[in-house]
Amino acid sequence: MKLITTFYTAVGLILAMFCIVTAGYLWQTKKVRKSIDDVLYTANLIREGEQAQKLMLDMETGFRGYLLTGNKEFLIPYYKGKSQFTFSLALLDSLTKNHPRQNRQIQLVRKDAENWINSFATPLLESRAKTHLSPKHRQQYDSLFQATAQQGTGKKIMDQARTRFEAMEKHEEQVKLNRLGDLNFSLTRTNEIAIGLTLISILAGGITAYLFGKTVRKRFRKMNHLAYRIAQGDYNVSLEDKHQDEISSLTHSLNVMARKLRTSFNHLTKMNKELDQFAYVVSHDLKAPLRAINNLAEWIAEDLKTDDPDILNNLTILRGRVLRMENLINGILDYSRVGRQALPPSTFSTQDLLKETLENLAPAASFQVKVPAPLPTICGERTLFYQVLSNLLSNAFKYHHTQEGVIVVSARELPDFYQFEVRDDGPGIAKEYHSKVFGIFQTMHARDVKESTGIGLSIVKKIIEEKGGQIWIESEKGQGTAFFFTWPKQPETSPTSSFVAHE
Incomplete structure (x- = not known):
């Protein structure tokens, strides 16, 4: 009926x-x-x-x-x-x-x-x-x-x-x-x-309304649970509905959607594996001749035994181009892996992580990093947050127009997110370039002036958006730059088991 x-x-x-x-x-x-x-x-x-x-x-x-x-x-x-x-x-x-x-x-x-x-x-x-x-x-x-x-x-x-x-x-x-x-x-x-x-x-x-409402509520609750499991990425789900009514049609549509998503997900998983394999092969095949070129350039420099500055400069440029090419390959691989590698969430102190990041970056002693208030302890993928913080601080040091500067790192709590800010007193970025800097291979300076792959901020943006946050810039030319980004308080959880609901 x-x-x-x-x-x-x-x-x-x-x-x-x-x-x-x-x-x-x-x-x-x-x-x-x-x-x-x-x-x-x-x-x-x-x-x-x-x-x-x-x-x-x-x-x-x-x-x-x-x-x-x-x-x-x-x-x-x-x-x-x-x-x-x-x-x-x-x-x-x-x-x-x-x-x-x-x-x-x-x-x-x-x-x-x-x-x-x-x-x-x-x-x-x-x-x-x-x-x-x-x-x-x-x-x-x-x-x-x-x-x-x-x-x-x-x-x-x-x-x-x-x-x-x-x-x-x-x-x-x-x-x-x-x-x-x-x-x-x-x-x-x-x-x-x-x-x-x-x-x-x-x-x-009252009895009729209760029984009717109970039946409909029970069936919708099962469909809601099914849709939630699908939204969480568990596509090995289905719902059996022996009724022949409008809700049955909706249940059938959800089952069809789950099957199609499962097929697409399996296909996508297969494609990702093939892409990973392809990336590994390509990077290995590309890095091998690059290392050979770099070794060859060093051997030529050692065997040449010349003091000609032009020749030495050309050999240096050659080795720099080889290093840039290797960094580009590594950057592309890192960019492609964002969102495809499952990392276990953990609770960590962003204050301690900032200290670790600065120790690894080892900026010049003339730079000061200030933290006006203690940074929060959050739950999430520590490695990804480290990548975000490392790229933002590295850019602040690298693109500063003087040999000394002040970087301020702060955070404030929002209802569902923490909002972090990394502000420097560097040369600033004109408004027309605010969205451009997040594009892949985009740099604000010529690579011969500032060696860069142009992938770092692209990786940062991709990581933050994969986590459900946002990143934006507030800056004026000559007035420093402030990067803002939000990070969710609770990490997204993925279901690990499938179920079949019967009705």
């Missing part, structure tokens, strides 16, 4: 879990909303039933007041209650239309109310209104009143309606309690499901 496919799958699973969380929450929310609607319905039904009972009481109160006093003011609450009671029953009928049990109770209440109005209240009211017309009407009213009101006929009808309301309210109160319990349960369950699914999603997402 491709890495990007795996990543998308993992993200998809996490998103799916969150979708499940959302769907579960919506489902529970729907149940909660239904429970709330049921509770509100029950509350509305109970409230409207209580309102209808109050209207019934208003009708009864107004009716009784009128019968007792004959004051029509008492009929106002009666007729108002009657009108509103009809509306209240219609509303209760609408509320209970989907609930047959409650609706049946409402229909029975309506019949009770109509029975009370039609068979009890209306006849009494009509008869009471006519009592002032004649004694007969008064007698009829009294007779009707005794037969109905005094016998509790109206009260029985209304009590029966109230009983129906009370039964309905009692039932709805129980339903309300049950629905409140369901509502609380739904709310609790909603929270539990939401929290549970969220925790599961977080846990699943």
Whole structure:
């Protein structure tokens, strides 16, 4: 499976879990909303039933007041209650239309109310209104009143309606309690499901991300180690990756690069060996006739037995040219070997090495070498550092324009390097020649004036750059010369063993 496919799958699973969380929450929310609607319905039904009972009481109160006093003011609450009671029953009928049990109770209440109005209240009211017309009407009213009101006929009808309301309210109160319990349960369950699914999603997402990250990190760590080994010069490395994804392609590319570098390195090693052999043969074949020429010149000088200054000078020039040629050959060989000879690093004092270098160079007593502060102790190839220091000091002595001078050697510490300075009070170097002096076979003076191969500073530059440092000049014509160079604090290490990483 491709890495990007795996990543998308993992993200998809996490998103799916969150979708499940959302769907579960919506489902529970729907149940909660239904429970709330049921509770509100029950509350509305109970409230409207209580309102209808109050209207019934208003009708009864107004009716009784009128019968007792004959004051029509008492009929106002009666007729108002009657009108509103009809509306209240219609509303209760609408509320209970989907609930047959409650609706049946409402229909029975309506019949009770109509029975009370039609068979009890209306006849009494009509008869009471006519009592002032004649004694007969008064007698009829009294007779009707005794037969109905005094016998509790109206009260029985209304009590029966109230009983129906009370039964309905009692039932709805129980339903309300049950629905409140369901509502609380739904709310609790909603929270539990939401929290549970969220925790599961977080846990699943965390585990997926951890496993995915761990796998990718492990594989990249192996590739990083492989690349580091290659960068250190160990090309006998490879990495097995059985996956078939983008990282596998990168792993394959690193393996191909390592193989090609190994092939190139082996070829280069072979070429270097051949070059060393060639250099040895060439130097041997060139030095042999040079030594013969030098010996021949000495023999001629001994056999000639002449005091002619021109002849003696020519023989001297001949031997000097032979010596220069030999020095050139040695210099070329030294230059070619820089960076190709593995020298063991060691810890050494540059202060002591400076002292040893001066003893070997043996400059004229008129020259002073000053060290303002103790030089550091460093780790590296002592022989190479000696070559650098020896060439710089030798040039300072050789190219000084007087027979006496002052050379100052100092150093300062940088984060990753030591910066050394070799400063003299010699004739200086013009700026246009600052880069030229590091070229091979380049000299600032004619070789007949100052005998030099022109290779020394080239060797110095090559050594320093091979170590990862830099060298530069600060100088003006007639103001002395300062050579600066940096040397790493820690030498580069090369791996000595190969490995094969498996995955």
